[in-house]
Amino acid sequence: MTESASLYIARPRIMVLGVQPGTPPFRIMEIDGEVIGEARAITDVLLAAAAFGITVHDLDDPDVVRWVGGDKYTWTPHR
Secondary structure: OOOOOOOOOOOOOEEEEEEEOOOOOEEEEEEOOEEEEEEOOHHHHHHHHHHOOOOOOOOOOOOOEEEOOOOOOOOOOOO
16 A cells, blocks of 8 residues: 655745835735735835734744745845
């Protein structure tokens, strides 16, 4: 008898994409795979999560939030 192992990669509910140029710069946010708006600071991420019923205890937990193109402190475009 053989056993097959399944590979499962968790997708966090919150994705914060790379910084976009603007005045001020912003990052696009997705929750549950859908674009929900723009974030200009960490507080915007927390407020959006709360609006969708998500409590974030640790912004560095990759199972909760995935930061693309920088971390939670990256809010200006790379040059």
